[in-house]
Every structure is written in structure tokens, then in C-alpha cells.
Amino acid sequence: xxxxxxxxxxxxxxxxxxxxxxxxxxxxxxxxxxxxxxxxxxxxxxxxxxxxxxxxxxxxxxxxxxxxxxxxxxxxxxxxxxxxxxxxxxxxxxxxxxxxxxxxxxxxxxxxxxxxxxxxxxxxxxxxxxxxxxxxxxxxxxxxxxxxxxxxxxxxxxxxxxxxxxxxxxxxxxxxxxxxxxxxxxxxxxxxxxxxxxxxxxxxxxxxxxxxxxxxxxxxxxxxxxxx
Amino acid sequence: xxxxxxxxxxxxxxxxxxxxxxxxxxxxxxxxxxxxxxxxxxxxxxxxxxxxxxxxxxxxxxxxxxxxxxxxxxxxxxxxxxxxxxxxxxxxxxxxxxxxxxxxxxxxxxxxxxxxxxxxxxxxxxxxxxxxxxxxxxxxxxxxxxxxxxxxxxxxxxxxxxxxxxxxxxxxxxxxxxxxxxxxxxxxxxxxxxxxxxxxxxxxxxxxxxxxxxxxxxxxxxxxxxxxxxxxxxxxxxxxxxxxxxxxxxxxxxxxxxxxxxxxxxxxxxxxxxxxxxxxxxxxxxxxxxxxxxxxxxxxxxxxxxxxxxxxxxxxxxxxxxxxxxxxxxxxxxxxxxxxxxxxxxxxxxxxxxxxxxxxxxxxxxxxxxxxxxxxxxxxxxxxxxxxxxxxxxxxxxxxxxxxxxxxxxxxxxxxxxxxxxxxxxxxxxxxxxxxxxxxxxxxxxxxxxxxxxxxxxxxxxxxxxxxxxxxxxxxxxxxxxxxxxxxxxxxxxxxx
Ligand SMILES: Nc1ncnc2c1ncn2[C@@H]1O[C@H](COP(=O)(O)OP(=O)(O)OP(=O)(O)O)[C@@H](O)[C@H]1O
Ligand SMILES: [Mg+2]
Numbered sequence: 145x146x147x148x149x150x151x152x153x154x155x156x157x158x159x160x161x162x163x164x165x166x167x168x169x170x171x172x173x174x175x176x177x178x179x180x181x182x183x184x185x186x187x188x189x190x191x192x193x194x195x196x197x198x199x200x201x202x203x204x205x206x207x208x209x210x211x212x213x214x215x216x217x218x219x220x221x222x223x224x225x226x227x228x229x230x231x232x233x234x235x236x237x238x239x240x241x242x243x244x245x246x247x248x249x250x251x252x253x254x255x256x257x258x259x260x261x262x263x264x265x266x267x268x269x270x271x272x273x274x275x276x277x278x279x280x281x282x283x284x285x286x287x288x289x290x291x292x293x294x295x296x297x298x299x300x301x302x303x304x305x306x307x308x309x310x311x312x313x314x315x316x317x318x319x320x321x322x323x324x325x326x327x328x329x330x331x332x333x334x335x336x337x338x339x340x341x342x343x344x345x346x347x348x349x350x351x352x353x354x355x356x357x358x359x360x361x362x363x364x365x366x367x368x369x370x371x372x
Numbered sequence: 373x374x375x376x377x378x379x380x381x382x383x384x385x386x387x388x389x390x391x392x393x394x395x396x397x398x399x400x401x402x403x404x405x406x407x408x409x410x411x412x413x414x415x416x417x418x419x420x421x422x423x424x425x426x427x428x429x430x431x432x433x434x435x436x437x438x439x440x441x442x443x444x445x446x447x448x449x450x451x452x453x454x455x456x457x458x459x460x461x462x463x464x465x466x467x468x469x470x471x472x473x474x475x476x477x478x479x480x481x482x483x484x485x486x487x488x489x490x491x492x493x494x495x496x497x498x499x500x501x502x503x504x505x506x507x508x509x510x511x512x513x514x515x516x517x518x519x520x521x522x523x524x525x526x527x528x529x530x531x532x533x534x535x536x537x538x539x540x541x542x543x544x545x546x547x548x549x550x551x552x553x554x555x556x557x558x559x560x561x562x563x564x565x566x567x568x569x570x571x572x573x574x575x576x577x578x579x580x581x582x583x584x585x586x587x588x589x590x591x592x593x594x595x596x597x598x599x600x601x602x603x604x605x606x607x608x609x610x611x612x613x614x615x616x617x618x619x620x621x622x623x624x625x626x627x628x629x630x631x632x633x634x635x636x637x638x639x640x641x642x643x644x645x646x647x648x649x650x651x652x653x654x655x656x657x658x659x660x661x662x663x664x665x666x667x668x669x670x671x672x673x674x675x676x677x678x679x680x681x682x683x684x685x686x687x688x689x690x691x692x693x694x695x696x697x698x699x700x701x702x703x704x705x706x707x708x709x710x711x712x713x714x715x716x717x718x719x720x721x722x723x724x725x726x727x728x729x730x731x732x733x734x735x736x737x738x739x740x741x742x743x744x745x746x747x748x749x750x751x752x753x754x755x756x757x758x759x760x761x762x763x764x765x766x767x768x769x770x771x772x773x774x775x776x777x778x779x780x781x782x783x784x785x786x787x788x789x790x791x792x793x794x795x796x797x798x799x800x801x802x803x804x805x806x807x808x809x810x811x812x813x814x815x816x817x818x819x820x821x822x823x824x825x826x827x828x829x830x831x832x833x834x835x836x837x838x839x840x841x842x843x844x845x846x847x848x849x850x851x852x853x854x855x856x857x858x859x860x861x862x863x864x865x866x867x868x869x
Contacts, residue, residue: 228772230768232768234771247776293772
């Protein structure tokens with residue numbers, strides 16, 4: 145589902161990814177761990193074309209990215225198949241919760257309004273927020289907002305979900321409700337790559353772990369082995 | 373996408389296409405149209421052309437009657453066209469067939485226009501306060517008690533040209549747009565003196581009882597009718613008409629009726645004994661006549677602002693988006709557009725649209741030119757506001773929209789622009805109020821809106837203060853709701869941040 149080969153990228157300050165290679169198979173839940181500044185977020189952003197890279201190739205959900213600029217049409221197709229959940233949720237404050245989730249099915253997948261709406265409602269039910277459909281995002285707690293963000297990404301029925309520290313902006317109680325949702329997705333067979341500092345969660349939800357230190361993959365293997 | 377960017381410009385394009393090209397009207401066209409359009413400035417225009425004190429919506433003056441006589445000779449009806457006095461010749465061939473408005477016969481005018489045979493002889497007069505130190509023209513040759521003498525003239529008049537040519541006088545010459553602005557300024561001690569045509573001061577002498585004529589009239593000259601150089605048959609017909617009007621004594625009796633022939637006697641009388649100022653009409657009488665005119669012009673002010681501002685917003689938003697997200701080759705052009713329009717005065721832009729575009733074949737009606745000028749000028753300011761607003765939306769919003777598979781334009785339309793528009797609501801509403809007041813600048817291109825109507829009526833009725841208060845109240849009545857709206861938006865955006 146994801147195959148990264150010898151990916152390298154530098155900022156002006158120096159290299160941030162060095163010859164990163166890794167594979168995520170269909171149905172895998174992979175935890176990406178490592179110290180702060182190791183390049184985890186940068187790698188995730190390269191995977192859906194928010195960042196460019198200098199060398200190597202990415203193959204994800206049937207799309208191929210190479211170094212240099214990517215054509216906009218390719219990125220648009222790729223991103224429909226790759227959901228991304230941000231640390232800071234990034235919900236659209238100018239819309240209701242339901243509109244946040246229904247926007248992409250409506251404007252990108254071009255579903256009829258009614259269908260987009262019912263798909264969005266079903267997803268909100270699934271993350272336990274059916275009753276908040278009409279609310280504005282600012283009125284929700286952090287945990288609720290992140291669950292809406294997950295529903296929003298799922299609304300395009302992506303083949304792969306990418307999570308960048310989905311709970312690090314949340315307190316433990318709110319983290320738990322978000323992690324429950326992600327755990328449900330894992331059991332449902334969703335392919336996922338999750339950046340996290342929470343080893344307990346990684347052990348429970350992930351079957352594979354990749355550790356990135358200073359832009360290099362230093363260890364990868366089964367979650368059971370690496371996180372004893 | 374180009375179509376979407378161009379869409380807001382559509383009204384402008386329609387205006388441009390609908391505009392008739394400039395054409396000068398020859399005699400046969402004037403006759404065919406049945407109307408003889410003559411231009412003049414009614415502001416402070418006595419005794420030439422001014423609103424009838426009895427009926428302010430009607431014009432009167434010896435030139436109104438002269439124009440009627442000439443039109444009758446041509447077998448057509450006269451029609452008046454308002455214009456700023458020093459820019460009247462620019463209306464020739466566009467909005468007017470000729471200019472009849474105390475235009476002095478000068479070599480420069482002979483060069484640029486056709487000048488008819490003269491129809492009136494004037495002299496220049498120096499006017500000063502009765503209680504002031506200036507009691508002889510010769511005194512101007514040495515500095516006065518306050519240094520160089522400050523003397524006001526009408527911009528573009530023979531008085532201005534004459535005074536500026538007197539290098540040996542200790543005089544600073546200041547030009548005014550309105551004929552009798554300088555008299556006001558002498559009365560209020562801003563100026564030491566004014567110089568103007570004798571017939572004008574004679575007409576307003578009662579109004580300015582604190583002023584007197586200093587010395588003998590000097591540097592006389594002749595009034596002429598201006599026509600474009602490329603309408604020889606119209607010019608000849610006007611000359612013939614004048615010839616007949618002079619020969620059979622109609623001009624003489626017209627001037628007798630306007631008391632212009634006996635002006636020397638009247639002056640002698642004035643100097644011998646103080647004449648009390650003429651009685652003014654009661655405010656109640658005035659209200660019935662003046663208020664409808666002011667309300668009508670307030671409507672023009674409102675119309676200009678509520679049609680120009682939405683256009684300015686649409687153009688500004690399109691430019692802001694283009695500068696941040698458009699094709700790179702377009703960006704410096706858009707930046708140039710913004711800088712040029714922000715860096716030059718609105719008045720100049722209006723002037724260019726109305727007076728210069730016709731020279732390249734694009735003659736816009738005054739209201740359309742005013743709308744276009746206001747919309748273009750304000751679009752530059754709105755573009756800058758929207759650019760700041762677009763940049764103030766957190767980058768995570770754009771990334772979140774893109775990561776859902778939206779195109780750049782979908783992300784802008786659904787996510788970024790709605791947030792930016794809400795963010796900048798308070799400054800944009802503020803600009804609406806500013807534009808609303810800036811509509812008064814449109815009077816330079818002959819649009820009579822509230823401020824212009826005020827100054828015309830104030831000068832013709834002498835009720836400067838009373839009408840100023842009424843006019844200010846009208847402006848407030850219109851802008852107050854806007855101010856409330858702006859405050860409401862401010863509250864809204866605070867709530868959401
Ligand atoms: N836009 C950028 N421009 C320049 N340097 C950047 C940029 N984004 C990240 N970096 C740098 O790249 C390095 C890797 O950052 P990245 O955010 O990928 O690390 P991370 O592993 O996600 O860390 P964390 O656990 O703190 O989120 C850091 O040194 C960071 O300062
Ligand atoms: Mg990170």
C-alpha cells in the first residue's frame with residue numbers, strides 16, 4: 145500500500161530525511177516513533193505531497209511520487225486515496241461539524257448533497273458525535289474536534305490513513321476517546337501509518353513499528369518485538 | 373478559472389463596450405437632434421448662469437437668455453450642461469456643442485478653440501475689505517502689513533493669468549475652483565484681496581457688503597463663445613446669430629434688463645452711500661425649494677456608493693487572490709495595478725477616465741465614469757485588505773483542504789476566502805464609509821451629488837451655514853447605519869477569534 149525507497153530531503157539547515165525506505169502492506173497498522181525533530185512529520189507530509197523531496201520514490205495507494213514538483217492533478221487523485229489527520233485538527237471554523245465532514249464528498253467526490261450528508265452523518269455516529277452535527281467546531285472539546293477531523297478524513301473513503309500525533313494536543317481523558325476511534329479503525333482493517341509518542345497505544349493498536357532518528361530508519365519490525 | 377477571475381469585471385467591460393465613442397456635432401447634427409447643448413458652471417455663476425433664487429431648480433442669468441436667443445436663431449431648443457468652470461472647454465465635442473460662460477478672449481483660446489465674435493466687454497477689478505489697508509492698486513507693488521499680499525482669483529480665468537503675469541507686484545496669487553470662493557476668503561481675512569471680472573462682483577456686491585472696489589477697473593477684455601475647431605459650420609452659424617442679435621438691438625436690451633450697461637452708475641451710487649444688504653428669503657420658504665434638491669442629490673451619492681463598492685470588493689478580492697495564488701507572470705502586473713491606483717489621487721483618476729479616455733475614443737457618460745473611477749480606486753485598497761485577510765488564515769486550513777483532495781481553487785472558495793472575508797469585515801465596512809464620502813470628488817467630472825449641490829445652493833442662496841448643517845445631517849443619516857454595521861461586524865469577528 146505504501147512503499148518508500150531511499151527517500152532523502154534537506155532543509156536549508158541540513159538533511160532531515162536520509163535514505164528512508166519502508167513498506168506498509170494493505171491492512172497494516174504501522175506506528176512511526178522516534179525522538180522529536182527526527183523527521184516523522186516531514187515524512188508524513190511527503191507522503192501526500194504537502195512537502196517535496198530531493199531523491200527517492202514514494203508509491204502510495206497506487207500513485208507514484210518522484211523528486212521535484214508533482215503535477216496538481218496527480219496530487220488531487222492521490223489525496224482522495226490518502227487521508228491525513230493533523231495534530232492541530234485544522235477543522236474549518238466557517239462551517240458546521242456536518243459541513244466539515246460532508247464538504248469533500250460533495251465538492252471533490254461530487255456526490256449528491258443528500259448522499260454526502262448521510263455519509264457524513266454515519267461517520268459522525270461512528271466517532272460518537274452524531275448529536276453534534278449542527279455545532280460549530282469552536283464549541284467542541286479538543287478530543288471531539290479530533291474525532292470530527294478523523295471522520296472528515298474518512299469521508300473520502302481513503303485507502304490509507306496517515307495520523308500525525310493525533311493526541312499530543314489533548315489531555316489523557318480526551319486522548320483515550322480518540323485512541324478508541326483509531327483502535328476501532330485498526331480492527332476494521334484500515335491501513336494506517338500513525339506517528340505517535342504513546343508506546344502503550346502503539347503496542348495495542350499497531351502490528352508494526354518503525355523508529356526514525358535524525359532522519360534515518362534505525363529499527364523496524366513487529367510491534368511485539370520492538371516494544372517488548 | 374480565468375472566467376471566474378473575469379466575472380467580477382463583467383460590469384466594467386459592459387460599461388466600456390456600451391460607451392459611445394466621442395463625436396463632435398456639426399451644425400446639421402445639432403439641427404437634427406433639435407437641441408443646442410451649451411456648457412457653463414452654475415456654481416457662483418451670477419450674473420452669467422445661476423440658480424433662480426425664486427426657483428432654485430431653474431437656471432437664470434444673462435447667458436441663459438443669450439443661449440436661448442442663439443438657439444432660437446438656429447431653430448432648436450437650448451439645453452444646459454453643468455461643468456467645472458476651468459474645465460468647461462474639455463466638454464466641447466463630448467457633452468456640449470459650445471461653452472457660453474464668461475470665457476475671456478485670450479490668445480491661448482484662439483489657438484485651441486474656435487472663438488465667436490465677442491458678446492460682452494468686461495474689466496478686471498481689485499476687491500478688498502472696506503476696513504483693510506489695501507486702498508489703491510499701486511500698494512500691491514510694495515509688501516503689505518503682513519508681508520506679500522495674498523490675492524485670490526478664479527482658476528483659469530483672465531484675472532488669474534493677468535495677476536500671475538505681474539512679476540513686479542508683491543503678490544501671492546491663489547486659484548479657486550468657484551467664482552466667488554475668493555470673495556468669501558477675503559471676507560474671512562484669509563486673503564487680502566480678490567481680482568475678478570467687474571460684472572461678477574457687481575452682481576454679488578450686496579452679498580459681500582464688507583468688500584469694496586479698489587481703484588479703477590483695469591485690464592479689460594471680451595467674452596466669447598467657444599466651439600470646437602472641427603465644427604466650422606456650427607461656429608459660423610453662431611457668429612451669424614450673434615451678428616443678428618447685436619444688430620437688431622436684442623443684445624442691448626438683454627443687457628439693459630440685467631443692468632449690465634449701467635454698472636458704472638450703480639458703483640458710484642454704492643460708493644456714495646452704504647446700501648443695506650438685500651433681504652434674504654425665510655428659511656421656511658427655502659426649505660420647501662431646497663430640500664427636494666438636496667434629497668435628490670443625496671440619492672445620487674447613495675447610488676454611486678452602493679453600486680461602486682460591491683464592484684470594488686469583487687475586483688479587489690480577485691486581485692488579492694491573483695496576487696497570492698495566480699499565475700506568477702500575472703502577480704507583478706497586479707501589484708503594479710494596486711500601487712498605481714493607491715499612489716495616485718482619486719480626483720486624477722476620475723479626471724483621466726472622464727476627460728482623457730475620450731481622446732482615445734472612449735467617451736463614458738459622467739455617472740459611468742464616476743462609478744468606474746470609484747470602483748477601480750477602491751478596488752486597490754480592498755485588494756490590500758483582502759490580501760492581508762487571506763494571509764491571516766492559518767496555513768493549516770489550506771493544507772487540511774488540500775489533503776482532502778480539493779484543488780487550490782476549491783480550497784480557496786470553500787475554506788480560505790470565506791474565513792478571510794469574515795476576518796476583514798470591519799476594515800472593509802470602514803472603507804465603505806470612506807468611499808461614501810469620497811463620492812463628493814465626482815463633482816470634478818460634472819456629477820452633481822450632495823456636496824456639489826450644497827455648494828451650488830449655498831452660493832446662490834447665501835445660506836451657507838444653514839445648508840451646511842442640513843447637508844451634514846443628510847450625510848450622517850446615510851452613514852450612521854453603515855457605522856453601526858461596521859461595529860456589529862467587529863463584535864462578530866471578536867466572538868469568532
Ligand atoms: N518548514 C520547515 N523549514 C525548515 N525546517 C523545518 C521545517 N519543518 C521542519 N523543519 C525541521 O526539520 C526537522 C524535522 O522536523 P519534523 O517536524 O519532521 O520532526 P518530527 O519528528 O515530526 O518532530 P516532533 O516529534 O517534534 O513532531 C526539525 O529539525 C525541524 O526543525
Ligand atoms: Mg512532528
